[in-house]
Amino acid sequence: MELFRQKLKAINLGNRDFAEDLRAQGTEVYHLEWEPPARGKKELIDILNLIEDDPEIEKANKIALEKYFNSQPVLVSIGIAREVIPGMDEDTLLHAGPPITWEKMSGPLRGAVIGALIYEGRANTPxxxxxxxxxxKIKFSPCHEHNAVGPMAGVISPSMPVFIVHNVTHGNYAYCTLNEGLGKVLRYGAFSDEVINRLRWMEKVLAPGLKKAIELSGGIDLKTIIAQALHMGDELHNRNKAGTSLFIRNIAPYLVKAGLPDSELVDILNFINSNDHFFLNLSMPAAKVMLDAAHNIPKSTLVTTMARNGTEFGIRVSGLGNRWFTGPAQMIKGLLFPGFKEEDCNPDIGDSAITETAGFGGFAMAAAIAIVQFVGGTPEDALNYSRKMYEITIAENRVFQIPIFGFRGTPTGIDIRKVLSKNILPQINTGIAHREAGIGQVGAGLVNPPWECFEKALLAWKEQYLGE
Known part of the structure; x- marks a missing residue:
């Protein structure tokens, strides 16, 4: 009877409206955010219950993660896209995200295609x-289907110089263009004379100079740079200040040894130094080459690709081969540059979510608390985003660490089972492109993949391995 003499306190599960009704009556309420696994979808719950602790899946995921953890990405050279990227020819343009046709392309992707065709000399005007x-006459194909990655629009055209990253453990390669900087750049859909001239300077001066220096160095260990940069306040997606600085320290002596004309040496160092995002185009192929080693492991539920083309978001799963599972690209919530508003923004776009897939980027925001000044939110938000990602991943990284968590390894290895059972979507931080072609970047922020990607992947896994 003592219980009934106490002041009533309520715990409310699920629908917040019930909590508000009780508060309106003066009752103290604790609201718990809760929903049933897989958003209450019985078919998905049945599959999850069936495979939750499947020893064959656990073994497959362990094999995939071991391949990822044992990978050693090394920057070995720079090449011309058509000469080094598999399946590339004069009539092919690679793009970010899952497959898409011109008719369905978003504004920034169309803008990047237009700029690339002008850069290649295939057209004189937009x-x-x-x-x-x-x-x-032009073939469009995802970067990911050619061992490559591209930030934002992600367009790689035949003449573009690309970094060559070698996984010396497993022998596979990954490729990525050189970073142009922020604002009005091709990857954000801009194609003005300024953009094209910069790309041509990168092809004629920057790339040849860096190629000589990289080859003189004998190769640059990207995994070590990423690990160090995480200790220095980067998360290696939208914050690359430390990564870029460490790259300059590694490459500068070899640039000097390369015997470049003084004016070119100064221009190259100034260009990299003025572009805090330069290392993004190295962290991405590093992540790609490690995750590709973990791909195609039968029965594995490990996500090895997350990518967006500005219209659709797509994932690929290790045990499901090269099939894409897609849903609509989501709108990004964040901070906009002065003069722009929400209706100017394009939905999520780019291959740079490969960083989150690999266990850094948005998954390591707790290591880069200052990033909230660029993407929005509070320092506590940054900590909570990383904490939450441990719930949907299989392991803690052996090399990449978060100092503020006592050097705990970053959450690594997205498991489609955990995403669905816990109703937690991966956290991505990213840039925001203007929805119209030709304008460029308008801000940066936070976004999640669409639920549909993971639902489709689980259903496909069940069909492939359990049958009807």
């Missing part, structure tokens, strides 16, 4: 480039 893109 109108000519658009006509060529529509003609069927």
């Amino acid at each position: 109108e000519e480039a658009e006509k060529l893109a529509k003609s069927g």
Whole structure:
């Protein structure tokens, strides 16, 4: 009877409206955010119950993660895209995200295609480039299907110089363009004369100089740089200040030894030094080459690709081969540059979510608390995002660490089972492109993949391995 003499306190599960009704009556309420596994979808719950502790899945995921953890990404050279990227030819343009046609492309991706065709000399005006893109003479293909990655629009054209990253443990390679900087750049869909001239300087001066220096160095260990940068306040997706600084320290002596003309040496060092995001285009292929080693492990539920083309978001799963599982690209919530508003923004775009897939980027925001000044939120938000990602991942990283968590390894190895059973979507921080072609970057923020990607992947896994 003592219980009934006490003041009533309530715990409310699920629907917040019930809690508000009780508060309106003066009752003290603790609201618990809760929903049933897999958002209450019985078919998904049945599959999850069936495979939750499946020893064959656990073994497959362990094999995949071991391949990832044992990978050693090394920057070995720079090459021309058509000469080094598998399946690349003069009529191919690679793009970020899952497969897409010109008709369905978003503004920034169309803008990057237009700019690439002008850069290649295939068109003289935006109108000519658009006509060529529509003609069927140009083949569009995802970067990820050619061992490559591209930030934002992700367009790689035949003449573009690309970093060559070698996984010396497993022998596979990954490729990525060189970073142009922020604002009005090709990867954000801009294609003005300024953009094209910068790309040509990168092709004629920056890339050859860096190529000589990289090859003189004997190769640059990217895994070590990423690990160090995490200790220095980067998360290696939207904050690359430390990574870029460490790269300059590694490459500068070899740039000097390369015997470049003084004016070119100064321009190259100034360009890299003025671009805090330069290392992004190295952290991405490093992540790609490690995750590709973990791909195609039968029965594995490990996510090895997350990528967006500005229209759709797509994932690929180790045990499901090269099939894409897609849903609509989501709108990004964050901080916009002065003069822009929400209706200017394009949905989520880019291959840079490969960093989160590999266990850094948005998963390591607790290591880069200052990033909230760029993407929005509070320092506590940054800590909580990383804490939450441990719930949907299989392991803690052996090399990449978060100092503020007592050097705990970053959450690594997204498991589609955990995403669905816990109703927690991966956390991504990213740039924001203007929805219209030709304008460029308008801000940065936070976003999650669509639920549908993981639901489709689980259903496909069940069909492939358990049958109907």
